Amino acid sequence: MPDSLVKDMLSLTASPALFAHLRVNAQRLRADFDQLAEIGATVAGGVSRLALSNEDLEARAWFANRVEDEGFVVRDDDAGNLSGVLHCPNPNAPTLLLGSHLDSVPNGGRYDGAVGVLAGLEVMRVLRDAAQPLPVHVEVIDFTDEEGCWQSLFGSRGLTGQLSAAHVSDANGDNSAFRAALTRAGIRPDDIGRARRDPHSLAGYLELHIEQGTQLERAGCTIGVVTHIVGRSTLKITFNGQAGHSGTTEPEKRRDALQGAALFILRAHTLIRDEYADGIFNCGNITVKPGQFNIIPEQAILTVECRHTAAPVLIEMEAALQYLAQKCADEYALSVGVVRTAHMPAAPMSPRCIQAIEQAAARLNLASAPVVSYAGHDAQMLASFCAAGMIFVPSLGGVSHNPREYTRWEDVTAGANVLLHAALELAFAR
Template sequence: MPRLHINSERLQADFETISRIGLTETGGISRLALSREDLEARAWFADQIETAGLLIHDDDAGNLSGILRSDNPQARTLLVGSHLDTVPNAGRYDGVLGVLAGLECLRTIKESDLDLPVHLEVMDFTDDEGAWQPMFGSMSLTGKLPKDLLNSADPAKSAFRAALRRAGIQPDDVRRAARDPRALAGYVEMHVEQGSRLESAATTIGVVTAIVGRTSYQLRFLGQAGHSGTASMSLRRDALQGAC
């Protein structure tokens, strides 16, 4: 297999272009999921997919992808990508690096006319950052979306459903985005370092072998009211002190 080199100038131009979408006065980037800025970035990404001659696909959760197919119709799919949405006033590379680097790799491979053992698919996941629901697109794709998420009467969830519809995503169809894991060869994501480990080691790249897991708990501590001046300390039952 020949050793390929990406077009670094083209990739840099992509970063420059997309960094202007949602640019804030302070130099950060704000493309909250399903906002006007996020949809503009997605439309730009779709244009790049079509310009590159890749197949364009958006699933029922709104995940947008470009596909380079293998000549073998029975081949599995290797997913690459990340997300184009951001938190408020974000940096330029969080999420975007994975999408644009993946796109550039697919363009380079297509231009080299290589025979592929797998289908390659670069994907922008819907609402990874959680403006509405953290990791919404990836949870939908893996079939891990909570069953009652889109059926809740909670006002925030009602607003989320409305935002999905404005983006052309039908809430009742979202679960159809789930993929059969047997059809997937794997998933690869390039991500900017958000700590300082590589920088401190003067190393430019690393391979992740473990990642933090996030779990939320709801705890209730019950206290007992007492007079602030006459209730002795030994008899007080302060809920905050118990929580600490």
């Protein structure tokens, strides 16, 4: 495009002051929220919309209809991400992404993910109604399988070019069922690599989400400005001993794999709590073989996870756990193997986004505080790709992934207004 034409396009851009008075429509947002919550509604008052299930597909169809009814352009990609786009006058302008996910965990809450997508749609309506030309395209996006029913952060991995055929053959569960579910949703497993966008085509990514913790409640703040999303590693730790008769084997000859594993679990919790401030350790699964009450356990396999916001500390924690596992194995004459089965590096949020969110909250007279996300989010994948930021709103009692998940509507509205003004901040500050 010739420079003169670009200049003409830019002259079509309104001044940011024209947007200062804008606010989201809380009732309109609530109406969408209530409608969406009926899809996959559970008797306990939550939702079950597992990625690529009938309920998820119904939610996606509902969302596409909402986007179309509002006059936005529906867009989808080869990873099944579904978007609505509000175009600006300059076709060469970059796109500012706002979004989250419409899928849920089994018997989950109504707010997780849904709030971010619906707030993004509401922000686009406000910007459209303002009828002032923007310097960026604005796109609201629903990312496929954020929750990892099949493959966690599937859609955001796809958009950032971090999805390959291997991810389709490494599903949580049955790979052929995953391929079938993708195909049924109109996603061709062999084409998922084509979902990658050009990072230069993006002006940034902002995600509004419930906190799912209690940092904001404790700080008495409405708005959380996420500084980091925690990194996490999953380790499979296998203690090997020797099976034997539980009654007749002499004490000094027992090589009980489960005793070594039990010692490790207790010591690991103490180690991480005492030595790694802000570090998290969890052992969520034990498989014991042969698994009989009258046989000394020959093998104990633990699936453990550790989390930290600083990448080098996370690596250090993994090494410390490996060393501890060896020490515990030695005490019971066992051998031990440690394999890392998953790793997601910590993701710092973009300073530009952090500043935009802080400024938006200050302008709206909302109390904000810097917070860390101990849960994974799509913003984590976007962080290494473009400027990414997250806004948290309080979760009552920190309850989440549960039908009792609750966020006061005035807090959702406050978060949506911060999303609106942080988006404008990013759009005009470029």
